[in-house]
Amino acid sequence: xxxxxxxxxxxxPPKLRGDLSKWLFEVNTGVYTGxxxxxxxxAVWDRICQNIGSGSATMVFSAGNEQNLDFRVxxxxxxxxxxxxxxxxxxxxxxxxxxxxxxxxxxxxxxRMLAAQHSQMAKRRKELGWVIVDLETTGLEPERxxxxxxxxxxxxxDDRPERFARLIRQKCRIPESIVQLTGITDEMxxxxxxxxxxxxxxxxxxVGTRTVIGYNVAFDMGFLQAACAETxxxxxxxxxxxxxxxxxxxxxxxxxxxxxxxxxxxxxxxxQIHRAMADCELVWHIGSKLNAF
Numbered sequence: 001x002x003x004x005x006x007x008x009x010x011x012x013p014p015k016l017r018g019d020l021s022k023w024l025f026e027v028n029t030g031v032y033t034g035x036x037x038x039x040x041x042x043a044v045w046d047r048i049c050q051n052i053g054s055g056s057a058t059m060v061f062s063a064g065n066e067q068n069l070d071f072r073v074x075x076x077x078x079x080x081x082x083x084x085x086x087x088x089x090x091x092x093x094x095x096x097x098x099x100x101x102x103x104x105x106x107x108x109x110x111x112r113m114l115a116a117q118h119s120q121m122a123k124r125r126k127e128l129g130w131v132i133v134d135l136e137t138t139g140l141e142p143e144r145x146x147x148x149x150x151x152x153x154x155x156x157x158d159d160r161p162e163r164f165a166r167l168i169r170q171k172c173r174i175p176e177s178i179v180q181l182t183g184i185t186d187e188m189x190x191x192x193x194x195x196x197x198x199x200x201x202x203x204x205x206x207v208g209t210r211t212v213i214g215y216n217v218a219f220d221m222g223f224l225q226a227a228c229a230e231t232x233x234x235x236x237x238x239x240x241x242x243x244x245x246x247x248x249x250x251x252x253x254x255x256x257x258x259x260x261x262x263x264x265x266x267x268x269x270x271x272q273i274h275r276a277m278a279d280c281e282l283v284w285h286i287g288s289k290l291n292a293f
């Protein structure tokens with residue numbers, strides 16, 4: 001799913017301006033807009049933060065919250081703050097330090113609604129259980145790309161983790177960029193993989209009615225729903241929790257919200273290559289730090 005994105009930059013290197021023009025339209029000096037998927041949007045923002053130099057950047061984009069929008073900043077004195085479930089921009093006064101800024105949340109209608117919503121979702125996760133899900137795919141679009149690995153992790157009755165992992169055979173060769181990213185090769189899939197229908201059948205049985213937790217979970221669910229349709233299975237109706245949204249709400253002062261960035265933030269070990277089960281384990285540890293379970 002693509003959403004409207006607007007980026008405003010100042011004092012940026014010419015190379016970055018040209019880079020942004022590959023993805024967005026420049027409608028005024030330093031102002032860019034376009035429709036991007038969440039995965040591409042996050043990748044574009046990472047490139048901005050890495051190459052902005054001494055300049056500054058602000059991104060505004062569509063989001064599934066009460067305001068229907070969210071925003072990010074880089075190298076700006078204006079900073080986003082979550083105030084009772086509403087995202088605001090804080091502009092410091094002259095001579096004001098971070099320690100002198102005091103917000104008094106908790107009394108607004110938005111705060112009460114947000115607290116009730118979180119309480120209800122936590123109750124549902126406790127009643128139905130939860131499962132962390134991660135995929136490795138051949139690309140970013142479910143309509144044109146496919147799943148090469150599925151992994152899931154859930155808590156058993158004895159509070160010990162139970163794991164599920166399947167490699168999936170492909171009809172076409174895996175792009176070399178994906179092999180470099182994941183370490184998964186065509187030979188591995190042919191030797192150890194199963195057909196998609198078998199993998200999805202086993203996966204759905206493992207997940208059941210549990211709450212599906214993921215990091216940018218909409219990406220994973222898009223591929224899973226496409227796989228269900230391809231194998232003629234009913235679409236998944238599970239409630240979902242996006243841990244990335246939880247991290248954005250609870251953590252500030254980081255350049256981006258990649259798993260690797262949060263792993264460093266929490267001083268957690270981070271694997272060098274992307275494999276689905278390793279990412280599930282990392283999401284589990286980060287979720288525990290965020291009290292998401």
